[in-house]
Amino acid sequence: MQNTSASAAQDERPGPSPGDDGAASRQASRAPRGAGARGASRAPRAVVIGSGFGGLAAAVRLGVRGYEVTVVEKLDEPGGRAYVHRQDGFTFDAGPTVITAPFLFEELWQLCGRNLADDVDLRPVAPFYRIRFHDGVTFDYTGDAAAMRAEVARLSPGDVAGYERFVKTSEAIFRVGFEELAHVPFGSWTDMARIVPDMMRLESYRTVYGLVAKHVKDDRLRQVLSFHPLLVGGNPFSTTSIYSLIAFLERNWGVHFPIGGTGALVRGLVSLIEGLGGSVRCGAEVRRIAVEGGRARGVELASGERLSADVVVSNADSAWTYRHLVAPEARKRWTDRRIERQRYSMSLFVWYFGTRRQYPDVAHHTILLGPRYKRLLEDIFEKHVLADDFSLYLHRPTATDPALAPPGCDAFYVLSPVPNLLSGTDWPATQERYRRSIAALLEATVLPGLEGALASSRLLTPQDFQDRLLSFRGAAFGPEPVLTQSAFFRPHNASEDIEHLYLVGAGTHPGAGLPGVLSSARVLDRVVPDASKFR
Numbered sequence: 001m002q003n004t005s006a007s008a009a010q011d012e013r014p015g016p017s018p019g020d021d022g023a024a025s026r027q028a029s030r031a032p033r034g035a036g037a038r039g040a041s042r043a044p045r046a047v048v049i050g051s052g053f054g055g056l057a058a059a060v061r062l063g064v065r066g067y068e069v070t071v072v073e074k075l076d077e078p079g080g081r082a083y084v085h086r087q088d089g090f091t092f093d094a095g096p097t098v099i100t101a102p103f104l105f106e107e108l109w110q111l112c113g114r115n116l117a118d119d120v121d122l123r124p125v126a127p128f129y130r131i132r133f134h135d136g137v138t139f140d141y142t143g144d145a146a147a148m149r150a151e152v153a154r155l156s157p158g159d160v161a162g163y164e165r166f167v168k169t170s171e172a173i174f175r176v177g178f179e180e181l182a183h184v185p186f187g188s189w190t191d192m193a194r195i196v197p198d199m200m201r202l203e204s205y206r207t208v209y210g211l212v213a214k215h216v217k218d219d220r221l222r223q224v225l226s227f228h229p230l231l232v233g234g235n236p237f238s239t240t241s242i243y244s245l246i247a248f249l250e251r252n253w254g255v256h257f258p259i260g261g262t263g264a265l266v267r268g269l270v271s272l273i274e275g276l277g278g279s280v281r282c283g284a285e286v287r288r289i290a291v292e293g294g295r296a297r298g299v300e301l302a303s304g305e306r307l308s309a310d311v312v313v314s315n316a317d318s319a320w321t322y323r324h325l326v327a328p329e330a331r332k333r334w335t336d337r338r339i340e341r342q343r344y345s346m347s348l349f350v351w352y353f354g355t356r357r358q359y360p361d362v363a364h365h366t367i368l369l370g371p372r373y374k375r376l377l378e379d380i381f382e383k384h385v386l387a388d389d390f391s392l393y394l395h396r397p398t399a400t401d402p403a404l405a406p407p408g409c410d411a412f413y414v415l416s417p418v419p420n421l422l423s424g425t426d427w428p429a430t431q432e433r434y435r436r437s438i439a440a441l442l443e444a445t446v447l448p449g450l451e452g453a454l455a456s457s458r459l460l461t462p463q464d465f466q467d468r469l470l471s472f473r474g475a476a477f478g479p480e481p482v483l484t485q486s487a488f489f490r491p492h493n494a495s496e497d498i499e500h501l502y503l504v505g506a507g508t509h510p511g512a513g514l515p516g517v518l519s520s521a522r523v524l525d526r527v528v529p530d531a532s533k534f535r
């Protein structure tokens, strides 16, 4: 996958200029094909920094709109947080595993005149999650209305009516929060002012937990219905209740997993980009965004190579983009001080492991809730201390695709939400002790005999989020999704500071998670000028 095709923009020209024969012939040889074909020379150039889902989706959309697109990626393979580790015969998807909103992927394929189903075999996963409380009681969270009612009744008979009200509320929030707001730019105060009445009506000033607590009384059920913000880096006790829309999104379109793993979606998107004549260059770290006269002109790689561009799209972490890739004198809004003062999401400790035996009773997605909920989240988000206890998410992809492990084996990862690097934890010194305590809990609960069955192991810590993925403070999901850092208050998709610089991905609007970052790329269709403007 490395260096999938040659650079599309290797010189130092600020953009296409009529009569440049060299450029015309170079571009003619890579004229976009397929649905994005314009058949013309001098297609404007777009450089996308980073090949996370947001960057790849942006590259597809720009390619379809007639741009000649080069994605430059620091790592040796595309995917970003969705990087794929292959070791000891196991395939480990590094990050996203709960695939929701498949229609957002289908749309990208359709834009290219292709069908997602021809390239990626997405399978529905049931239950969505098996939630295991500290006392060993479990709750199967599904999209089936009757089954969910029965599960709620089993846990707390008095809460069934309240649960139904919560589901209705989640749908109402989805209709506004997702359908009307997720793919539109929030470039001005008036954009924000326009949505205030809807936000008041939907009680967006409440937190996710506050909204859930309004409807159901049982403490365990409140946890079941409020954990979703953790999937996008938010604390249910401080994230705006807009994020309750995730419950409806899952219920209506289901939770999916691709055969071959999430990496199959990454590979599919790369093939769309290449089908449009674009390229994905791996092992190419951007050191600087070139800005002249307040306008982005291209990027400079760590190797010293310069790529000129008409538009630059950064899929790198938004805080990192401004703090490290744009010179301070080019930033009026995103000053170092403002970047430092943002609140950043939690980080994650992830242990990928393979076992030489199988655990067929373990669901594809299991959530193991610890003894503390609110206090643990306070430790993570507010106090920034690494606690001794934890709540875990356990992934067993081989429940859906056995080919992700050697015969007779299981592939797993277990994820523990932990504070970002503000905790000051010395991760290299701590990681093995922390891994062992997680392994002990798994061994005592759902994976008996685990340590003796280990066949493969690797770790991802907050330090890696900073050093490997260049995420400010090692946050796993960019700025924390609180109301004061949402929509207009989040780094804008069209840079406030620099013309022709655009941002996609978790650190910009609407936010983290695959639906969020794919939607951020959709916003580009509204803010990036038509290719014809540059011809």
Ligand SMILES: Cc1cc2nc3c(=O)[nH]c(=O)nc-3n(C[C@H](O)[C@H](O)[C@H](O)COP(=O)(O)OP(=O)(O)OC[C@H]3O[C@@H](n4cnc5c(N)ncnc54)[C@H](O)[C@@H]3O)c2cc1C
Pocket (backbone or CB within 6 Å): 049, 050, 051, 052, 053, 054, 055, 072, 073, 074, 075, 078, 079, 080, 081, 082, 094, 095, 096, 097, 098, 099, 100, 231, 232, 284, 285, 286, 287, 315, 316, 317, 348, 350, 415, 468, 469, 470, 476, 477, 504, 505, 506, 507, 511, 512, 513, 514, 515, 517
């Ligand atoms: C462990 C984990 C589990 C998750 N599970 C889920 C889930 O189940 N479902 C879900 O919807 N979401 C999940 N998420 C969240 C989701 O994965 C992310 O929000 C999303 O993938 C982020 O995509 P992105 O577009 O922001 O890019 P990223 O994936 O953050 O990629 C950014 C890319 O930019 C590259 N880059 C950075 N700086 C430079 C530079 N200077 N030069 C060149 N390249 C650079 C990086 O190397 C990286 O490849 C999970 C996240 C993690 C970490």
